[in-house]
Amino acid sequence: MTGKLILANGASYTGTWHGTQAAVQGEVVFFTGMTGYEEVITDPSYKGQVIVFSYPLIGQYGIESLYAQSEKIQASGIIVAELYAGPLPKQAISLAQFAEAQGVPLLSGIDTRSVIQQVRETGTMPAQLLHTNFPEQPWQMLKTDFFPACEAAKTKQVGEGPLHIGLVDFHYKASILKELLALGCTVSIIPYNGAIDLPETLGVDGLLFSNGPGDPQALNSRLPVYRSWAERYPSFGICLGHQVLAAAFGAKTAKLAYGHRGANHPVKNNKTGRVSMSSQNHSYVVEAESLPDTPFEVLYENVNDGSIEGLIHPQLPITTVQFHPEAAPGPADHLALFHEFLETVNEMKKVKMHA
Numbered sequence: 001m002t003g004k005l006i007l008a009n010g011a012s013y014t015g016t017w018h019g020t021q022a023a024v025q026g027e028v029v030f031f032t033g034m035t036g037y038e039e040v041i042t043d044p045s046y047k048g049q050v051i052v053f054s055y056p057l058i059g060q061y062g063i064e065s066l067y068a069q070s071e072k073i074q075a076s077g078i079i080v081a082e083l084y085a086g087p088l089p090k091q092a093i094s095l096a097q098f099a100e101a102q103g104v105p106l107l108s109g110i111d112t113r114s115v116i117q118q119v120r121e122t123g124t125m126p127a128q129l130l131h132t133n134f135p136e137q138p139w140q141m142l143k144t145d146f147f148p149a150c151e152a153a154k155t156k157q158v159g160e161g162p163l164h165i166g167l168v169d170f171h172y173k174a175s176i177l178k179e180l181l182a183l184g185c186t187v188s189i190i191p192y193n194g195a196i197d198l199p200e201t202l203g204v205d206g207l208l209f210s211n212g213p214g215d216p217q218a219l220n221s222r223l224p225v226y227r228s229w230a231e232r233y234p235s236f237g238i239c240l241g242h243q244v245l246a247a248a249f250g251a252k253t254a255k256l257a258y259g260h261r262g263a264n265h266p267v268k269n270n271k272t273g274r275v276s277m278s279s280q281n282h283s284y285v286v287e288a289e290s291l292p293d294t295p296f297e298v299l300y301e302n303v304n305d306g307s308i309e310g311l312i313h314p315q316l317p318i319t320t321v322q323f324h325p326e327a328a329p330g331p332a333d334h335l336a337l338f339h340e341f342l343e344t345v346n347e348m349k350k351v352k353m354h355a
């Protein structure tokens with residue numbers, strides 16, 4: 001079975017179609033990590049996107065559902081150069097079987113280097129994936145506003161530990177929750193549209209603003225609430241969480257031409273001068289020109305393009321990162337940020353108790 005990938009700039013590719021016959025549209029983006037495909041396709045921040053894997057062979061260890069970041073494949077389509085067809089661990093199913101079971105088209109045998117060149121030249125753009133039985137479709141507007149459509153979880157409490165963290169849910173990756181639980185926290189999931197006094201009602205000690213899909217500006221009407229939460233609780237923002245916290249204090253966000261998606265993006269910590277590798281998956285950034293309108297200082301910057309990778313509030317206990325300290329997939333170089341956040345939460349809790 002064959003199928004086509006058609007980009008909005010007119011480029012077209014034919015490959016082998018895997019899965020349900022369909023015609024889907026999405027925003028074409030590329031991921032440059034060598035591995036970690038299970039985490040990537042199930043990461044809720046990829047909702048609505050067609051992911052092109054730059055590594056030439058994908059699927060080498062199948063899917064064992066060990067690394068899933070959510071309950072299902074979130075991407076609209078998957079594009080690979082060569083799909084691995086060899087033996088797999090006993091418990092695993094193949095990537096093609098996984099995609100088929102979830103009704104997500106996978107196209108293999110595509111010249112992914114050429115597709116990525118197109119995306120680098122034109123920028124992220126709409127794309128169609130068409131099974132050979134489907135004609136080209138009318139182009140639809142790309143969806144970037146996933147709120148309130150995102151099925152963010154309802155309030156629930158998990159884990160049991162001395163520190164109680166509110167995980168503000170913009171559709172968080174499973175690894176963020178896993179990390180908080182591994183560090184012995186009680187975690188309450190706070191819906192992104194939760195009431196202003198919800199952190200008090202739940203009795204949390206600190207807030208972690210999660211990753212999430214789409215344009216952070218879709219959350220503009222909620223910014224006063226996020227600001228008020230961050231002014232009252234030690235806060236840590238990851239990716240979309242970083243963007244909305246920056247915006248809540250007056251920053252502007254903008255869209256990069258083709259985003260950062262991969263497992264080896266170097267970031268520099270401006271305090272220590274240390275450069276380390278980070279896992280990334282984002283299209284939007286906090287605009288440096290808008291930072292003087294906020295109290296924030298730049299904590300991390302991207303070594304490749306100088307974009308803002310993290311912020312710190314000089315007075316309040318608020319730290320944010322554009323990259324993914326929970327990795328999944330990618331280097332664990334920044335896991336210490338979770339420890340630092342929890343230390344801050346612990347300190348603030350002691351201060352409150354003695355006040």
Ligand SMILES: NC(=O)CC[C@H](N)C(=O)O
Nearest residue numbers: 211212239240282283284
């Ligand atoms: N991983 C994320 O949280 C992504 C944030 C936002 N949707 C972006 O693309 O920039």
